[in-house]
Amino acid sequence: MTLGVIRSVGERAYLELESARLFLDAGLARIESPTVLLSAATAMLRYGTIAAGLRLSAARYGGRTALIDELGSLTFAELEDRSNRLANAWQARGLKPREGVAILARNHRGLVDAVFAAAKCGARIILLNTDFAGPQIRDVASREGTDLLVYDAEYAHMLDEVAPLRGSYLAWTDEPNENSLEALIANGSPAAPPSPGVEPKIVLLTSGTTGTPKGAPRQEPKSLALLGGLLSKVPFRAGEVTECCAPMFHTLGFACGMLTLGFGSTLVVRRKFDPQAAIDSIARNKATTVIAVPVMLARMIDLGGKGVTGRDLSALRIIFVAGSQLGAQLCREVTATFGPVVYNLYGSTEVAYATIATPDDLAIEPGCVGSPVLGARVEILDDAGKRLPTGKTGRIFVGNFAQFEGYTGGGHKEIIRGLMSSGDVGHFDSAGRLFIDGRDDDMIVSGGENVFPAEVEELLYTHASVREVAVLGVPDEQYGARLKAFVVVHAGQRFTEEDVREFVKTNLARYKVPREVVFLEELPRNPTGKVLKRKLLEA
Structure with missing residues (x-):
């Protein structure tokens, strides 16, 4: 039984059917050839959801541009081929299912290659924060069980004491060598890797704003309602273009990057965020969606009118924002600059998603985070665990299909009646919109x-x-x-x-x-x- 969400078999059936309808509306479900269906089904059975999403997109849209970074573009067929070659190279070097593949990389093809290859190996995929100091990197890498390390050359000086059993490999470097991903990909077998016999696991790290970052592992999604929840609020569509400014080691950037590629859309990434470069890229690539955290939007707004003058942003339909509190004033400023395209997600590394504020919500209450998405329950509880009435501030508890399994080193978020604490306090207004009043330990x-x-x-x-x-x-x-x-x-x-x-x-x-x-x-x-x-x- 999923945490506090499903109250009956009928409710589960409704959620799955409604999610399927949303898939149709988004252009994800369509009549396919037997070859495409067999390819996707085989990948799902062999490797799990993440790798199957890429395989399906490669079968459907092989020649379409999948990824654009500072090195150029890759098609879906090329991404699929690269991940096969890299997975085979790693398996030849001894990588086994359930072993840990830690990735310390900025947003670029190397990170994407490593994620898909590790998924095909049935690995634990550990996404390390590129802002960590050396001691944090070493502590987390050791604690989470790093058997193979992928890293950008700029972080090499912090990794002297990290010596994974299966080796360390450069994801981004100006001087490719035999231990770079590009070298392994060039020499690896393009054949589909053998099934690892287990599904991969994703380990995301908490932000560590007040203490040591913790590993928050989760299984791959098993329900259509996971994506149905997002599609119930945000009009993502297949075959579009997404500019992902948010770091992909974080839940927001990672989930949206995988979603984009699974949708057969083009993912545009850059190693370092620059507000003017991002706006120029949105215009140049006719991006329909931007994935960002609030401070990135604030930096775009700081540019003033000159930042957007002369740029054609007419294709932009969605600015999907999360990661920290957006705030009413910044919401107004972003809307005034880019139009009514802001969708504000509330969630956390542990609880995943809870609510999403649509442009209609934000036009009325720019400080809100919207109402619960399809398949999620959100309740406001007092210190005794009793549900509070509308307008009263209390602790926020969430139930959905994507919550974490508990911290790697032990411990868990508080759970009451199947609902997990988000760590925040807030209240609902009379229209069912949620407002975040602060952290429960900030009061x-x-x-x-x-x-x-x-x-x-x-x-x-x-x-x-x-x-x-x-x-x-x-x-x-x-x-x-x-x-x-x-x-x-x-x-x-x-x-x-x-x-x-x-x-x-x-x-x-x-x-x-x-x-x-x-x-x-x-x-x-x-x-x-x-x-x-x-x-x-x-x-």
């Missing part, structure tokens, strides 16, 4: 009053002088706790500590006014845009 009690820093952040972000802001609770001898604001001001603007306090006092209750304000050049963030609170507290 402070200041002078006897409950305060969520996120509310103060959201207000300060609306001020014309503020480029970025983060508000944290810190200990206070007199009040128990107090708010401390970290503010980045737009170039050429003047905004003082007194201005901050006065602006908050004018708009919110007095006890929500930050008692301390620190001005910074920029906020420390991880690649998915989340503010690194531990670094702020050290400042």
